[in-house]
Amino acid sequence: MTVMSYIEAINRAMKEEMRRDDDVFLLGEDVGKRGGVFRASEGLYEEFGEARVIDTPLAESAIVGVGIGASMYGMKPIAEIQFVDFILPAVNQIISEAAKMRYRSNNDWSCPITIRAPYGGGVHGALYHSQSLEALFASQPGLKIVMPSSPKDALGLLKAAIRDPDPVLYFEHKKAYRLLKEDIPDEEVLIEIGKANTVREGDDLTVITYGLCVEFSKKAAEKLATQGYEVELVDLRTVYPLDEQAIIEAAKKTGKVLLITEDNKEGSIISEVSAIIAEHCLFDLDAPIFRLAAPNVPAMPYAPPLEKAFMVSEDKVYEKMLEVAQY
Amino acid sequence: MSEKNQILTDRQLLDMFYYMLLARRSDERMWLLNRSGKIPFVVSCQGQEAMQVASSFALAKGVDYTAPYYRDVGVVLTMGMTVKELFLQAFAKAEDPNSGGRQMPGHFGHRKLNMLSGSSPVTTQVPHAVGMALALKMKQQPAVSFVTLGEGSSNQGDFHEGLNFASVHDLPVIVMVENNQYAISCGIEQQVNCAKISDRALGYGIHGETVDGNDPVAVYTAVKAARERALNGEGPSLIEAVGYRLTPHSSDDNDLTYRTKEEVNAAKEKDGLIIFRQQLKKQGILTDELESGYESKIKALIDEATTYADEAPYADEQTLFDGVYHQ
Structure with missing residues (x-):
């Protein structure tokens, strides 16, 4: 057991999955050298290099859309949107494309992408750094949305999301990042998506x-x-x-x-x-x-x-x- | 043309002509089927066969990936979709490999042919092709991705976001704008205020060029060179192929409400299929005998495909719920 914060658990999940599977990679704004504006990807750039921890141009539709394209090849992208408030330019890619890829191609193509985004308030983030936008996506069959409540869940649900064969939105509470800490087993933690x-x-x-x-x-x-x-x-x-x-x-x-x-x-x-x-x-x-x-x-x-x-x-x-x- | 001809053998030129003719005759049949009440919808390739077939000839079948847009009958046939499959999608039958009859006609996708599934919101396919190119680069595959769109669609954010991303990361992607002069009813002058769509390449720091889309050898040459650059790590190319949309936007459109018969007739004089045929005949490459052989072979293929697709069953109602998620 190791005491871990919520954001450390997210970091651990990505590290473990990237070590386990070469097809897993991270793309997003400031995720590389900076390790993410919240430091969720701290150490990943150093360990996995710029080819798998990709600092992207500031353009959310491309972050998701490029991730979708790579996932259609068989890659397992983790696309980070810096704040969920900024996900709206990518909604067309998420709802028209990712959610419908398997269905519209009659199971020929699929889209195993994980889209991570910090949400939630109580951090002096004002209107555009505090929102909860899950309801926007919660009537779209083809998508899954997970929202962990604890460090252990953050770890187990993110690992499950990355391995999921379908697109998963993973919304992480930014106030929980450093507020929540708990003992987490050092062994692998996987939490089934779809179960309360x-x-x-x-x-x-x-x-x-x-x-x-x-x-x-x-x-x-x-x-x-x-x-x-x-x-x-x-x-x-x-x-x-x-x-x-x-x-x-x-x-x-x-x-x-x-x-x-x-x-x-x-x-x-x-x-x-x-x-x-x-x-x-x-x-x-x-x-x-x-x-x-x-x-x-x-x-x-x-x-x-x-x-x-x-x-x-x-x-x-x-x-x-x-x-x-x-x- | 004779000088350019040296890069293509007589056999290749004839094959290109065959596929252009196949696309045209298939499209014509679909209009007949639509007007006789057999199929509800057609969206046409007519006038764009030269650019579609020639660009696809410059790609490596089974190696490169394509993300065609809704007019690309010429692309999909050249890349390996059978006439039967094309008509199965027109009739929306269960056996259609594109979507099993779920999507409207013209929404192509065929995994065995490395052909990405497309949707109706335009230009979403550009980031997908860029993402595919990113995966190819990450996996060090000697392949490129090729994506098409209309000139109106080049105004979408996904065009800009996709091309910029591809340029920043030097990705092996070829973006071909099929400029047919019309975005439904709006002419090019209502869509852009730059001289050429390819001028936009300058803003992305990539190679851009405009070619005569009615000249298959010119299109082939441009795409072939773009492919070489992409494989050499020189990044993406933006190719604008200029042609003309000879039919209304779709079977539900009346183009004479916004353009004249005279204008369409003038464009028919420059129809790439007609001009290419004349050139091949003049050079003695295409004989009357060969041409009539192509015509009767194509007619037989289309007749067979029409009957097969017409008689094929629709997807069972029970399949409505299939393919929402991985099962």
Whole structure:
């Protein structure tokens, strides 16, 4: 076991996969000599050289589109978008091309690319360095979207993403990079894509969330336990396609459901989770489905009080948990 | 032309003529099938066969990769797609190797032929071809990738992003703009304000040239040289082949709402297929006997392909869900 931060786990995943498979390579802005603006690829350029750790021109559609082309040859590219907020120029490549490559060619071609992008707020990143854009891609069959909540998950899910035969969007929370640390086994860690994870068991209410909100929820749940309420906490891990079975079982278990996302509330990942529960669990629910999310304003402001007002936090999660528990 | 002819044997010239004729007659048949209500849609190669066939003759079949655009009947036939396969895609039948009938006609892709799958949003194929070239370079393969697009599509961001990326990394890719003077209804003067599309090469620091797209020997020479440069590590080339779109944009378009019959008729005088035939005849390379032999062979092939594709089954409804992800 070694104590590792979330970003160190990401770095380890890339190193291990690049050592294991010569076809794996990294491309993106500042990923080479600089080792990434967050240092996620630190040491990779030195170990694998400029041919496999490629500093690209500043052009996101090309980062993804060139990655797609290379993946069609059989390479396993990891395309890094510096901030998820800058992924929009590449949306055509992701949705029109990567998501549909296998389907439109009737299984002739495939596109085993991993697209990594830091997302999330609470780091004074303002409107364009704080967003959560997963919902934009979460209605596109052909894509998979994973969002790790812990260093161990960051390691195991990234390794699985790189090995996946289909395009995977891997959204990593930039505030989690150095905030979260834990003991990780030195042996290989692989975490199956498409499966949710029960982080904590409880009988009083079910919380379903993902990403950094899992950490807020873990802490809030500990505090809530002192009030006599035990939380069943489910981390979606893969936000698309959703693990419907796990969602349904978790909702039925307690009959009270709180869904949490850092994203804007409307049309979010938890909107779909809510629809799944509504479709399958009507007679098992003892309360309406509750949602805690960012307000429906365009994005997170820079000024600290406004940022704090926008952002989901441990305190907000605790208050909402208590409300649901006491319903 | 006689001087340029020295680089091609009589046999090669005749083969080129055969494929140009094959593309034209196939396209003509598709219009007949469309107008008689047999197939819902045609998007044509007519007027561009010379540039398509000649450029493909300069490539190495089974070695190089192609990313054709929707008019490239001449490219796909030359690179090895059979007439039967071409008609299977026109009829959208299960056996179509391009997409199993999932895509509209003209959306080519054939893995066995190293032909990348294409979509409808234009120019997305340029970064893919660049990515393929990146993979070829990384794997030290003695091969190039070849991608085509229309002149209107050269305004897309993916054109710029792809060419710039290819130039920065000296990638073995040949980008050929098939300038047919029209982006649906909009003439070239509404698309660009530079004298030549190939002028854009200057901005990327790469080789650029404009050739007469109706002159197959000129196109062959330019693409052959581009291939040599690419294999020598001299990076990408931008070749503009100038021709004319002799048909409406598609079977759903009426081109006389934006151009005159006189203009189209004048362009027909310069039709590369007609001129090439005249030249080969004048030089005694193509005889009447050979030509009528080609015509009857082609007619038999197209008749057979039409009947086969017409009678072939559509994909079963149960296959709707196949190929979303790896299974």
